[in-house]
Amino acid sequence: MLMRSKLFVPASRPELFDKALNSAADALSFDLEDAVAQNQKPQARAALAKFLREKPDTNKAILVRVNAFGTVEFNADIDALSGATIDIINLPMAEDVDAVIEAVAKIERLQKPSRQVGVLLNIETPRGLRKAADLATSHPRVMGLQIGYADLLEPCGIVRSDRDALAHIRLAVRLAAAEAGIDAYDGAFAAVKDTDGYRTECLMAKAHGFAGKSCIHPSQIAIANATFMPDAAEIAWAHKVVAAASEADARGVGAYLVEGHMIDKPFVERARAIVALADTIATVIAR
Template sequence: MRSKLFVPGSRPELFPKALDGPADALSFDLEDAVAEDRKAEARTQVGALLRSAAAQASGKTLIVRVNAIDTPHFEADVAAVACEGLHLLNLPKAESIEQVMAAVAALETAERANGVTRPARLLLNVESPRGLRQAAAMAQAHARVAGLQLGFGDLFEPLGIARRDIANVHAAMFAMRLAAGEAGVFAYDSAFADVKDAEGYLAEAEMARRLGYLGKSCIHPSQVALAHRVFRPSEADIARALCVTEAAREAQARGVGAYLVDGRMVDAPFVRSAEAIVADAKRLGLLPER
């Protein structure tokens, strides 16, 4: 999931183009992108799309960002979109274990009512100081939690924290990445609002990749190619990973636990990282299956 493109739930004319586009994942938004008087209409449209043959055949990860759990729209949103086509339910403004468990309960109820046999998982948005402080606990609250996602707008703007200060961005990214690591879930980067600033998007994406993030959100189709440029192993990454995995096989045969590859000490954590790079390269068609 290198790229995740937001699609307003109230814009059904955009749905076919998004399904046919290059983004790895689509996040149909019922929250900020939808006006209050169109919430019911949007949830109906997104629910119908998720159940369509086109959505099922797209091969994309399909996500819905519902309205926050303390709004009057939350339960109706979940009831409308809980179906076989939903992969991740994106919970905005998550701040506590209690909210996560309430979201799980609502999802389970909706799935039973809708006859769902393949349960969806949760992507929790970290968008407040409390949410960031509670991130690891929330991510460990239930097996349904698949990942954490940063939301810089809600996290920074109310506090007057400058988004363009790279130190601020890095601090929040680092804190959430450690929380995700503690919980054993993925970390996903925030959207970048200035669509015309490709260099700014790339700079944040590069930082996220160096911190071990899975990918970056996109608010415009033009940002998808930028995310794909960043979140892929380079030729040098692949070459080194292949050297490490081959050396690991030889070391295992000799009963050696730590060894040198190109003058650098390698042990189990480095091997796992190299194996992940090789698997990613194969998935993206950068390396033939062997």
């Protein structure tokens, strides 16, 4: 599922729903958690459930960030969303494997049997980061891990601009996701007017193997879409490697050179992934 850009939409702001649907974001993440004041949650979940049941068909991935499992609000969210057209439920504050399994069981009971709803886990606590690999492999419906920087860093007094700290977190989350064979997604960047800062974080996340980044404002969408799309040079190189691999396989050769670079299995797997991603993006753009 293509999610280079994932636009957050507060469920308490129904006037934004159609605008978000018409945006260039690959995915929309309707938020019932932190973006909604406690006394507004019943109205927000009712408005969102109505919209998701009546919305027109879309190629965008539709996510809902519900409240944390184990809370009364989580149960109310899942009950209200029963039968709604949703691709992914985003679970915040993921820390415990058993809790994830229980939450997924609750989600499965209320979603349409014909629809395979995925689960995106937020890694946003020290415990969650430490157990990220266990969480990633906790259930087949877990399709990705997503970093929640504010909840993870602020209580610890870790400065958001510390690139070494961010790199450590990203690598830990990406390797945990890789163990499960799923994607990792970078978290939100709150300084909306700092487009250079947002672009820098996108580039660093891409370098760490992330599939996309959250957007908290429409102005961030184009940057994420452009950054997490393979550029022309990457695609050209990937096609050369894939072609060379086909020739090498036919000759029974396991390692070989492409323009002076030694190529073997892991490089071929990466090249094929780039070609597949480029094809997927081209298909989406053509629609």
